[in-house]
Amino acid sequence: xxxxxxxxxxxxxxxxxxxxxxxxxxxxxxxxxxxxxxxxxxxxxxxxxxxxxxxxxxxxxxxxxxxxxxxxxxxxxxxxxxxxxxxxxxxxxxxxxxxxxxxxxxxxxxxxxxxxxxxxxxxxxxxxxxxxxxxxxxxxxxxxxxxxxxxxxxxxxxxxxxxxxxxxxxxxxxxxxxxxxxxxxxxxxxxxxxxxxxxxxxxxxxxxxxxxxxxxxxxxxxxxxxxxxxxxxxxxxxxxxxxxxxxxxxxxxxxxxxxxxxxxxxxxxxxxxxxxxxxxxxxxxxxxxxxxxxxxxxxxxxxxxxxxxxxxxxxxxxxxxxxxxxxxxxxx
Numbered sequence: 001x002x003x004x005x006x007x008x009x010x011x012x013x014x015x016x017x018x019x020x021x022x023x024x025x026x027x028x029x030x031x032x033x034x035x036x037x038x039x040x041x042x043x044x045x046x047x048x049x050x051x052x053x054x055x056x057x058x059x060x061x062x063x064x065x066x067x068x069x070x071x072x073x074x075x076x077x078x079x080x081x082x083x084x085x086x087x088x089x090x091x092x093x094x095x096x097x098x099x100x101x102x103x104x105x106x107x108x109x110x111x112x113x114x115x116x117x118x119x120x121x122x123x124x125x126x127x128x129x130x131x132x133x134x135x136x137x138x139x140x141x142x143x144x145x146x147x148x149x150x151x152x153x154x155x156x157x158x159x160x161x162x163x164x165x166x167x168x169x170x171x172x173x174x175x176x177x178x179x180x181x182x183x184x185x186x187x188x189x190x191x192x193x194x195x196x197x198x199x200x201x202x203x204x205x206x207x208x209x210x211x212x213x214x215x216x217x218x219x220x221x222x223x224x225x226x227x228x229x230x231x232x233x234x235x236x237x238x239x240x241x242x243x244x245x246x247x248x249x250x251x252x253x254x255x256x257x258x259x260x261x262x263x264x265x266x267x268x269x270x271x272x273x274x275x276x277x278x279x280x281x282x283x284x285x286x287x288x289x290x291x292x293x294x295x296x297x298x299x300x301x302x303x304x305x306x307x308x309x310x311x312x313x314x315x316x317x318x319x320x321x322x323x324x325x326x327x328x329x330x331x332x
Contacts, residue, residue: 001048002309006213007186009150011119012081015309017045017051019149019217019295024063026240032227034066034295040302041070045077045304053189053215053293055124056109057093064112069089072114081120081187081215082109083154085127085135097127099138106142120187122152123179124201132175133182137242140183150186154215158190163307169203176206187213189293191219192286194279195246195258195327202287219292221285221327223253226276227259229282244329251329252287261324265317276301280308282321 002015004104021027023037039051054063064082071078087094110116119264121139126132142148150323155172176185188207192199196218207214220226222241231252241247246255248279262275269278276294283292294305313321 007052013051014048017293018049019293020054021058022295023297027304028236039299043299044302049306053081057086057088060088061290068114079119083122083124085124093279095125095127098136099132102138119149119200121148122154124154136182138180152187168198187217189219192216193219195221214290215285217291225279240243246329254328277308277311281311281313
């Protein structure tokens with residue numbers, strides 16, 4: 001697989017990584033099967049999808065334990081990314097950025113992951129009661145202690161803190177500017193896909209100008225851009241899409257032209273090329289520091305996603321994708 005370099009430390013990873021969250025969190029709990037997920041992780045590593053993205057809150061904790069079972073056997077094959085800063089209660093999630101907590105959480109993640117060093121440690125969310133510089137400083141001390149190789153910032157929750165009239169990632173960039181004064185940012189994780197392009201406005205250019213890696217969360221639009229979901233089929237109550245405004249039956253039907261456009265492009269590249277692979281290829285075409293992180297818990301999808309690096313979109317393809325209608329249904 002094509003390798004990409006992120007961050008000032010020149011960290012090398014496969015262009016398509018593996019988002020491990022669906023194996024333990026947020027998607028259809030009844031379909032989560034440990035053995036199947038383990039096969040998906042092993043298959044991803046076999047194909048060069050080296051970046052495994054997890055977090056202590058996924059489960060909580062069970063996702064790191066699952067990834068740790070693979071790392072115990074194949075640590076040298078993997079680039080491990082996990083996150084800190086969110087605590088999960090029965091019906092809520094709260095931020096915790098206190099330095100003492102960050103250090104304890106890192107030690108706990110290391111135990112669960114069965115490794116002595118985390119390749120990329122990401123701040124999941126800023127704690128509104130703790131200056132972000134203090135949280136980041138504690139994370140930097142973990143690098144100095146040899147427990148962490150590099151630091152990243154997760155901006156997936158940017159919509160919830162958006163000011164009226166502001167661009168989606170304005171607050172994220174201000175936060176990045178603050179923490180960059182404390183210790184270098186190696187990577188930023190944020191949503192980017194054919195139907196969620198806001199990161200192209202300012203956040204991705206900010207990262208490119210500084211050599212900061214850009215990890216794309218939800219590059220397949222929570223599964224919609226794969227073309228495998230049926231409008232009106234519904235989702236389990238614990239599935240995040242059950243509450244997502246783009247996943248009502250009406251909006252899924254209205255957004256089918258996006259999938260149809262991806263399918264047209266895919267057919268030009270061969271009968272075996274899928275809309276999902278075109279969607280991932282589009283993400284990878286946005287910059288040399290961009291790494292796609294599609295999430296899955298199934299081996300067959302991990303295989304398909306990894307093969308997206310072989311799809312080379314032409315100027316005509318990119319122009320056709322750019323002309324696709326915007327997504328209907330929005331968090332805003």
